Amino acid sequence: MIADNTPIIIGVGQASERVGEPNYEALSYMDLGGRALAAAIGNAGATGDLASEIDTLAAIRAFEMSRPGKEPPFGGPDNIPGALAKRVNAQPARLILSPTGGQTNQQYVGEFATDIAAGDSQCAVIVGSEVISTALALAAKGEKPDWSEQIGGEFEDRGFGLDGMMEMQLFAHGATGAIPLYAIAENARRAKLGKSLNEYRHDIGELFEPFTKVAAANPHSAAPVERSAEELATVTDRNRIVAEPYTRMTVARDQVNQAAAIIIASAGLARKLGVPEERWVHIHSVTAATELMLSARPDLSANPASIASVEAALDRSGKGIDDMQFLDFYSCFAIPVFNQCDHFGLAVDDPRGFTLTGGLPFFGGAGNNYSAHAICEAVERVRGNRGSYALVGANGGWMSKYATGIYSTEPADWSANDRFEKLPMADNGVPCSDAPFDSATVESYTINYSKTGSDAVFIGRNSAGARVCGNADLADEATRTAFEGGEPFGAKLTVTQDERGRNMGKLA
Incomplete structure (x- = not known):
C-alpha cells in the first residue's frame, strides 16, 4: 500500500x-x-x-x-x-x-x-x-x-x-545574451578537442539530426521538419552563422x-x-x-x-x-x-x-x-x-x-x-578582474553577428592570471585572420582601452 x-x-x-x-x-x-x-x-x-x-x-x-x-x-x-x-x-x-x-x-x-x-x-x-x-x-x-x-x-x-548570471564585462563587450555566451563555452570545448569550425559544426549537426526526427513527429513542435546533419551544419543564407560556431538552425527557437x-x-x-x-x-x-x-x-x-x-x-x-x-x-x-x-x-x-x-x-x-x-x-x-x-x-x-x-x-x-x-555550490572559482590590463592570453571566444555588425569577444587571462575579457580588433589583419579562422586559442594579445572603455586586443 x-x-x-x-x-x-x-x-x-x-x-x-x-x-x-x-x-x-x-x-x-x-x-x-x-x-x-x-x-x-x-x-x-x-x-x-x-x-x-x-x-x-x-x-x-x-x-x-x-x-x-x-x-x-x-x-x-x-x-x-x-x-x-x-x-x-x-x-x-x-x-x-x-x-x-x-x-x-x-x-x-x-x-x-x-x-x-x-x-x-x-x-x-x-x-x-x-x-x-x-x-x-x-x-x-x-x-x-x-x-x-x-x-x-x-x-x-x-x-x-x-x-x-549578470556577466557585466562580457555584456559590455557584445556578449549580450545566451547565444554568444554559450558559443564561448562551445568554442572552449572545440579547442580541447582540437577541431576546426567546420568539423565541430558537423558534430553539432550529428548530435541534433535525431532531435529533428523527434520534433517532426511531435504535434506541439514549433518546427516539425526533419533535417540532416549536413543541412544543420552547412552555412547558407538561410542558415547563417549567428555566433561562431552556431548556425541559425542549431540554437534554441x-x-x-x-x-x-x-x-x-x-x-x-x-x-x-x-x-x-x-x-x-x-x-x-x-x-x-x-x-x-x-x-x-x-x-x-x-x-x-x-x-x-x-x-x-x-x-x-x-x-x-x-x-x-x-x-x-x-x-x-x-x-x-x-x-x-x-x-x-x-x-x-x-x-x-x-x-x-x-x-x-x-x-x-x-x-x-x-x-x-x-x-x-x-x-x-x-x-x-x-x-x-x-x-x-x-x-x-x-x-x-x-x-x-x-x-x-x-x-x-x-x-x-x-x-x-x-547541492552546494563549488568554491573553486577563478579570480576575475574588471580593471584595465595591457595583455591577455585567449582561452575562448566567439564572433557574435547582429544586425548592427559583429563583435569578436574573447575571454582569457591577464598577466596576473586573472580572468578577463575584451574584443578582438578585427580591423587588424593578423588578428582578424586568427579569429575568423577559428584558431585564436592560446594567442597573446596586446590590449588597449578605447573611448568607450572596451578592452581591444590585437595579436602581440
Whole structure:
C-alpha cells in the first residue's frame, strides 16, 4: 500500500498553436496556459473535482517578463498565477510567480513533492506559457490586443533570480545574451578537442539530426521538419552563422506558442479523487545545483554543477544512466548535451536519444518553461512503458543552474522525505578582474553577428592570471585572420582601452 502522503504526478498537459495554421486563435499567455492546465486536469482522469483541490499553483515566469523593466507587449494580469487558476475555477491558497530559469519547473517538482510528503500540501500545480510567436505576428500587423487582467489578491513573487548570471564585462563587450555566451563555452570545448569550425559544426549537426526526427513527429513542435546533419551544419543564407560556431538552425527557437502544466498530488488525495493508479507516476529523485559564473569557471567548456545534479539524482534513485530508458537533456545549444555525453560516455547515436520533445532548436525553446514539456513527455513515456525510468535534465541561464528529475511508474518511498536535494555550490572559482590590463592570453571566444555588425569577444587571462575579457580588433589583419579562422586559442594579445572603455586586443 502506497502511503497517503507519497507525492505523485497525476496529470500533465500541453497546449500549442502555430501562426497561420488552421484553427489558429492568437491566444494570450494566460489563455494558452489555461488550456494546458485544463488538459492536465483532464489527463488525470479523476472522477472527483480535481480543480477544487489545488492548494498551490506556481506560474513559470514568461521570457518577456524575465528581467527588470521588461514587460509583455500587450500587458498582462496583475496576478499571473491567479489568472491561470481562474481559468479552471481553482482557488489555491498559495500562488507563486517563479524566478527566471529553465531549471525552475523541474526544481519545483522536487519542492512541491517535499511539501506534500511533509503534509503541508495536497495538490500543487506548475504551469507556464509562452506566446512570443503570436506577439511578434500581431505586432507586425500593427495589432495591439489588450491582454491585461484585473485579478487582485496576493501572490508570492520570487523575483527575477538573476544572481550569478549578470556577466557585466562580457555584456559590455557584445556578449549580450545566451547565444554568444554559450558559443564561448562551445568554442572552449572545440579547442580541447582540437577541431576546426567546420568539423565541430558537423558534430553539432550529428548530435541534433535525431532531435529533428523527434520534433517532426511531435504535434506541439514549433518546427516539425526533419533535417540532416549536413543541412544543420552547412552555412547558407538561410542558415547563417549567428555566433561562431552556431548556425541559425542549431540554437534554441524562442518564437513559439507553447504551454505546459504538471499536477502533483498526494496518493491519498489521488485515491479520494478517483485518479486511476495507472495514471500515477512516481518521483524518484529531484536535485538542483548552481554553477559558478561563466567568467569564473576553471574550465570554460565544463558544467560540473549539471553533472553533479544528474549523478546525485541517479544515486538517490538507486539507478545508473544505463537504467534510464528515456532521456531528455536540456538542449538550448549543443554544449549542455555534449557535457552529459562526455561525462557518461554516451554516443551521439545512442538508440535512446537525448530528447523526448525534439529539443529547443526544433520542438521550441518555450522560455523558462521548456522542461515542463519534457516532464509531460517523460510522464507519458513511463505510463506507456510500465516499470521504465525517465530522466529529465533542466538547465537555466548560461549553464548557470541545473535540476534533474527521475520518474517511473514504480513506487518511490518518500517516508524519509529525502528525495529532493539542493547541492552546494563549488568554491573553486577563478579570480576575475574588471580593471584595465595591457595583455591577455585567449582561452575562448566567439564572433557574435547582429544586425548592427559583429563583435569578436574573447575571454582569457591577464598577466596576473586573472580572468578577463575584451574584443578582438578585427580591423587588424593578423588578428582578424586568427579569429575568423577559428584558431585564436592560446594567442597573446596586446590590449588597449578605447573611448568607450572596451578592452581591444590585437595579436602581440
